[in-house]
Amino acid sequence: MSDDIKILIVGLGLIGGSYAQGLSKKGYTVYAIDKNPNSIKYGVDNNIIKEFNGSNNDLIKESDLIILSLYPKDNVNWIKDNKQFFKENVVITDVSGIKVAIVDEIQQLLDNAEFVPSHPMAGREKSGVENADYNIFKDANFLITPTESNTKEAILLIKELAEALEFSNIEIISPSLHDEMIGYLSQLTHVIAISLMNSKDTEHMIRYTGDSFRDLTRIAKINENLWSELFILNKDILADNIDKFILEMSKFKEILVNEDINEMKKKMISSTERRKLFDKR
Amino acid sequence: MSDDIKILIVGLGLIGGSYAQGLSKKGYTVYAIDKNPNSIKYGVDNNIIKEFNGSNNDLIKESDLIILSLYPKDNVNWIKDNKQFFKENVVITDVSGIKVAIVDEIQQLLDNAEFVPSHPMAGREKSGVENADYNIFKDANFLITPTESNTKEAILLIKELAEALEFSNIEIISPSLHDEMIGYLSQLTHVIAISLMNSKDTEHMIRYTGDSFRDLTRIAKINENLWSELFILNKDILADNIDKFILEMSKFKEILVNEDINEMKKKMISSTERRKLFDKR
Numbered sequence: 001m002s003d004d005i006k007i008l009i010v011g012l013g014l015i016g017g018s019y020a021q022g023l024s025k026k027g028y029t030v031y032a033i034d035k036n037p038n039s040i041k042y043g044v045d046n047n048i049i050k051e052f053n054g055s056n057n058d059l060i061k062e063s064d065l066i067i068l069s070l071y072p073k074d075n076v077n078w079i080k081d082n083k084q085f086f087k088e089n090v091v092i093t094d095v096s097g098i099k100v101a102i103v104d105e106i107q108q109l110l111d112n113a114e115f116v117p118s119h120p121m122a123g124r125e126k127s128g129v130e131n132a133d134y135n136i137f138k139d140a141n142f143l144i145t146p147t148e149s150n151t152k153e154a155i156l157l158i159k160e161l162a163e164a165l166e167f168s169n170i171e172i173i174s175p176s177l178h179d180e181m182i183g184y185l186s187q188l189t190h191v192i193a194i195s196l197m198n199s200k201d202t203e204h205m206i207r208y209t210g211d212s213f214r215d216l217t218r219i220a221k222i223n224e225n226l227w228s229e230l231f232i233l234n235k236d237i238l239a240d241n242i243d244k245f246i247l248e249m250s251k252f253k254e255i256l257v258n259e260d261i262n263e264m265k266k267k268m269i270s271s272t273e274r275r276k277l278f279d280k281r
Numbered sequence: 282m283s284d285d286i287k288i289l290i291v292g293l294g295l296i297g298g299s300y301a302q303g304l305s306k307k308g309y310t311v312y313a314i315d316k317n318p319n320s321i322k323y324g325v326d327n328n329i330i331k332e333f334n335g336s337n338n339d340l341i342k343e344s345d346l347i348i349l350s351l352y353p354k355d356n357v358n359w360i361k362d363n364k365q366f367f368k369e370n371v372v373i374t375d376v377s378g379i380k381v382a383i384v385d386e387i388q389q390l391l392d393n394a395e396f397v398p399s400h401p402m403a404g405r406e407k408s409g410v411e412n413a414d415y416n417i418f419k420d421a422n423f424l425i426t427p428t429e430s431n432t433k434e435a436i437l438l439i440k441e442l443a444e445a446l447e448f449s450n451i452e453i454i455s456p457s458l459h460d461e462m463i464g465y466l467s468q469l470t471h472v473i474a475i476s477l478m479n480s481k482d483t484e485h486m487i488r489y490t491g492d493s494f495r496d497l498t499r500i501a502k503i504n505e506n507l508w509s510e511l512f513i514l515n516k517d518i519l520a521d522n523i524d525k526f527i528l529e530m531s532k533f534k535e536i537l538v539n540e541d542i543n544e545m546k547k548k549m550i551s552s553t554e555r556r557k558l559f560d561k562r
Contacts, residue, residue, distance in 0.1 A: 121491040141489055171489055181486050185494045192473060192497070195529040197552040200522070205462050206558055208422055208452055210402040213466045213559070215496040216474070220556040224549035228542050235537055241481070242534040246527055248476040253523040256516060261509050268505035271478035275501040277487050278494070 001065075001160040003027065008063035009049070010078055012039045014127045015095050015120065016069030021048045022134030022165045031059055039129045048132060060085040065157065068094040071229055072102050079109050086113045091154045093118045093161070097182060099145045099175035101233040107149055114154045117175065119143045119182075120167065125221055134165065142167035145175045183237035190227060191242060193220035282346075282441040284308065289344035290330070291359055293320045295408045296376050296401065297350030302329045303415030303446045312340055320410045329413060341366040346438065349375040352510055353383050360390055367394045372435045374399045374442070378463060380426045380456035382514040388430050395435045398456065400424045400463075401448065406502055415446065423448035426456045464518035471508060472523060474501035 007023060009016045009032040017039075020030045024047060032049045033056050034040050043049040052059045060066070060082055068075040075094050092115045096102060099117050106115045122140035124131055142162035146155050155172070162170045173181075197220040231238055255263045288304060290297040290313040298320075301311045305328060313330045314337050315321050324330040333340045341347070341363055349356040356375050373396045377383060380398050387396045403421035405412055423443035427436050436453070443451045454462075478501040512519055536544045 121489075139492070141491060143489060169488070173489070181489050184481055184483070185486060185490050189477070189494055189497050191530065191533055192477065193556075194548055194552040195526060195533055196470070196473065197555045198548060199526040199529040200465055202465070202555060203558060205466060207450070208402075208424060208454070208462050209466050209559060210422060211420070212500050213470055214561075215499065216470050217556050217559065218496065219493050220552040222549045222553055224546040224553070227549060228545045231537055231545065232540050232542065235540070239534055239538055242530060242537070245476060245480040246530055246534075248480040249472065249523060249527050249530075252472055252476055253520055253527075256512055256523070257520055259513050259516070261513065264509045264512065265505040267475055267479060268503045268508060271475040271501040272503055272505070274478045274483060275474075275498050277484060278490060278498065280495075 001028075001157060001164060005029070005064045006031070006062055008033065008059060008066045010034075010066060010068050011070040011074075012043050012049070012129045013069060014124060014129070014131055015122075016067065017043065017048055017129035017132030018122075018134045018136060019067055019069065019095075019120075019165065021132045022137065023161075024048055024050075025134065026164050028164070031063070033059065034129075042129050048129065057082075057085045061087055063087060064090060065161070066090060066092045067161075068092065068096075071226055072096040072098055072233055073229060076102055076105055076109075079106055079115075083109060083113065086110075088112050089114070091116060091157050093158050095120055097186065097230050098233045099178045101179075103145065103147060103175045107147060114149075114151060116150050116154045116158045117145045117147075118158050118162070119145065119178065120162075120165075121186075122167075125218075127223060137165045137167050139168050142170045143178055144170065144172045145178045146172065147175065179234050179237055183234050184241050187231060187234060187238045188241040188245060190219050190222060191231075191238070192245070193217050194222065196220065282309075282438060282445060286310070286345045287312070287343055289314065289340060289347045291315075291347060291349050292351040292355075293324050293330070293410045294350060295405060295410070295412055296403075297348065298324065298329055298410035298413030299403075299415045299417055300348055300350065300376075300401075300446065302413050303418065304442075305329055305331075306415065307445050309445070312344070314340065315410075323410050329410065338363075338366045342368055344368060345371060346442070347371060347373045348442075349373065349377075352507055353377040353379055353514055354510060357383055357386055357390075360387055360396075364390060364394065367391075369393050370395070372397060372438050374439050376401055378467065378511050379514045380459045382460075384426065384428060384456045388428060395430075395432060397431050397435045397439045398426045398428075399439050399443070400426065400459065401443075401446075402467075403448075406499070408504060418446045418448050420449050423451045424459055425451065425453045426459045427453065428456065460515050460518055464515050465522050468512060468515060468519045469522040469526060471500050471503060472512075472519070473526070474498050475503065477501065 012032040012034040044051045090113045122136040288311045293313040293315040325332045403417040
């Protein structure tokens with residue numbers, strides 16, 4: 001990624017702000033657009049972004065790399081509303097947690113611009129640019145999910161973006177594998193945490209709990225606006241994952257009620273072996 | 282707890298060994314019995330326990346405080362086999378993760394000895410005295426679950442035991458509240474982690490996962506011999522918790538399939554509020 005590239009963050013929230021902060025620290029020129037002028041002011045005052053003297057339209061016209069960090073559907077709408085201002089051959093990426101539902105739609109909207117979808121697998125429980133922290137990327141995966149319409153050069157630029165942000169691992173996979181995986185590893189686990197908290201009145205248990213329960217339910221604290229959109233945009237995969245998981249829980253309950261200790265041990269040996277593969281090497 | 286008390290650990294594994302290590306560091310006199318002579322040798326060689334020159338029967342006769350750290354049913358059987366050697370007024374405790382199924386049975390076996398049930402809510406993924414580490418207690422809860430047959434003095438002794446081991450929080454609750462709570466906070470969460478790992482072939486996802494999934498499934502690596510016994514000894518409560526959780530997951534799936542975004546947000550707001558109560562203060 002050349003030093004004189006002009007980078008535009010659209011949506012200066014937690015993730016957009018953390019991108020801007022990390023890139024500015026590396027010496028890149030980063031501007032931002034946000035519907036909330038206080039977020040822009042905070043970004044400028046804290047050296048997260050540079051101040052731009054001019055209209056948003058002029059800023060878009062000068063930008064070489066645009067990073068969409070709005071909610072998924074808002075990204076699509078922003079492109080519709082602003083593509084007439086795009087610089088020729090601008091490269092655009094996003095930070096969305098779902099891909100199939102938006103990638104084709106965005107790519108079909110563009111002619112002299114290229115959209116390379118990507119997903120930084122990082123976050124915090126807090127939102128807003130005030131909580132921006134580029135250190136959240138240091139132990140995280142960065143997934144690039146290109147399609148046949150993407151060029152090698154643009155994919156390489158997004159890879160360099162991820163390297164500049166110091167993601168620990170960068171992977172290139174298809175949008176459909178991305179959504180299948182996220183539907184299980186991330187979305188199903190969030191539905192589990194939500195349902196676990198909602199399945200029992202737990203207030204009288206607060207003083208007695210251990211760290212396992214805290215770990216497992218940390219993600220039950222969830223941004224309902226973002227996640228309800230993500231879930232619905234990946235509805236079929238997520239619903240299928242919920243079905244398969246419920247079936248597995250039901251089998252376990254039957255084994256328990258029958259006191260079928262051998263089958264129970266088999267389930268535990270299987271989960272132990274599968275989980276070991278996920279240990280960090 | 283007076284300095285000249287003689288403490289006997291029955292079952293020198295991970296938890297028994299960690300008790301022994303922590304108590305020896307504080308200057309207490311700790312002995313152990315284990316069916317595996319190598320565990321005793323390791324304990325003596327590493328200053329975790331003192332060497333006893335004599336028979337196990339003689340050792341039991343001299344012990345003022347006995348800590349049972351075998352599996353739950355083995356604890357009951359050990360008492361049956363050895364109670365004729367107990368010193369008059371010996372105090373006995375255990376480390377078992379279930380209570381109702383064993384507490385009455387043990388207390389009814391004893392005449393000139395007192396059993397104060399307790400549960401250190403700590404552990405590691407590894408087992409055996411070689412992995413003993415008394416630091417696992419520093420952030421952990423210690424639950425004492427006495428019955429009407431217990432004396433204030435014996436409960437106080439077990440409280441002092443937990444203080445000597447530097448547990449961060451000591452609570453006194455009934456055996457039935459203990460089992461209700463453990464059936465949800467610990468056992469249900471383990472069944473969830475086991476079922477999540479078993480519900481999908483995940484090998485192709487290993488390189489892409491984030492820390493949330495790792496946190497949530499860490500407990501899917503499980504000792505099948507211990508946990509199958511714990512689950513069956515708390516069967517009715519655990520089966521009821523599984524039912525309620527499956528019902529909640531099914532409701533969420535219906536909301537998702539119907540794209541009922543308002544109901545979905547309500548579920549997320551509710552889980553967020555409930556989970557916030559569990560944040561450490």
